[in-house]
Amino acid sequence: MAIHKLLIDDFITIDYGLIAIHSSLEDYRLAYFINRELSVLLEKSSEDIGFTIREGESCFSRYVYEDANDTLWNLVQNRNSVVSSQTGITSLFEQTGINVTTSVFLLPELKKVDYILKIENTPDVFALDDVVESLLAIKHITTAYTIDHSKLKSKNNLIF
Numbered sequence: 001m002a003i004h005k006l007l008i009d010d011f012i013t014i015d016y017g018l019i020a021i022h023s024s025l026e027d028y029r030l031a032y033f034i035n036r037e038l039s040v041l042l043e044k045s046s047e048d049i050g051f052t053i054r055e056g057e058s059c060f061s062r063y064v065y066e067d068a069n070d071t072l073w074n075l076v077q078n079r080n081s082v083v084s085s086q087t088g089i090t091s092l093f094e095q096t097g098i099n100v101t102t103s104v105f106l107l108p109e110l111k112k113v114d115y116i117l118k119i120e121n122t123p124d125v126f127a128l129d130d131v132v133e134s135l136l137a138i139k140h141i142t143t144a145y146t147i148d149h150s151k152l153k154s155k156n157n158l159i160f
Contacts, residue, residue, distance in 0.1 A: 017128040018147035018158075019117040020078075020110060025140050027077055030115060031063045033138045034075065038131065040065045042075055049076065049160050051104055056082040058104040062160070072120040074160070078106045078113045106157050110147070117144075118158060 023030055031042045048059040063075040082102045105111055117135075119128070128146055135144040149155070 015122065016118055016120040016158075017122055017126075017131075018149065019119070019128065019132055019135065019144055020113040020147050021115040021117060021135065021144045022112065022142040023114050023140055024142075027061045027063065027075070027115070030140070031075055033140060034117075034135070037134050037138050040067070040073055042073060049106070051080075051106070051157075053082065053102070053104055056084050056102075058082045060106050069123060070121050071123070071126070074116075074118040074120070076106060076116045076118065076160075078110060078116050080104050107152065107154050109151075109153055116147075116158075 021030070025033070028044070031044075034040065035042050042063040042065045045062040045064045047062070049062055051058045051060060058080045060077040060080055062077075065073040067073070080103075082104055084100050084102065103111075107113065107116065110116075117131075119126075119131070122128075132144050132146060135141055152158075
């Protein structure tokens with residue numbers, strides 16, 4: 001009996017670039033400065049990225065732009081928090097509610113990163129380093145750098 005082996009290398013190729021952004025700005029202000037510096041039109045998506053953990057649900061904000069070359073730009077929040085309330089008995093006659101805040105990360109291995117810029121369907125001549133240079137020109141961005149895909153364990157969180 002013959003053994004047939006299927007190769008699915010075409011589906012494994014990575015056709016997107018990732019840039020980590022460290023900034024203390026709110027998401028809408030960061031999107032504004034990126035729009036101004038890179039001449040793109042990032043706009044708030046109506047569909048946030050939902051994430052469920054043991055403590056509750058969280059949503060990561062997302063800004064989207066698709067240019068004329070079908071290159072898709074996604075600015076996604078990496079850090080969010082879930083507030084869960086727990087009731088506890090502090091004395092014999094009193095019951096109090098305690099709010100517990102838990103930090104949630106889209107990419108847990110990059111806990112210090114505030115935002116992720118995912119650029120999909122990039123042409124072969126697209127220079128991701130030029131985008132990083134332009135981002136570093138924004139004075140409100142502390143630092144920005146490219147992320148290596150092979151070092152990410154939670155790649156599935158980037159499917160949106």
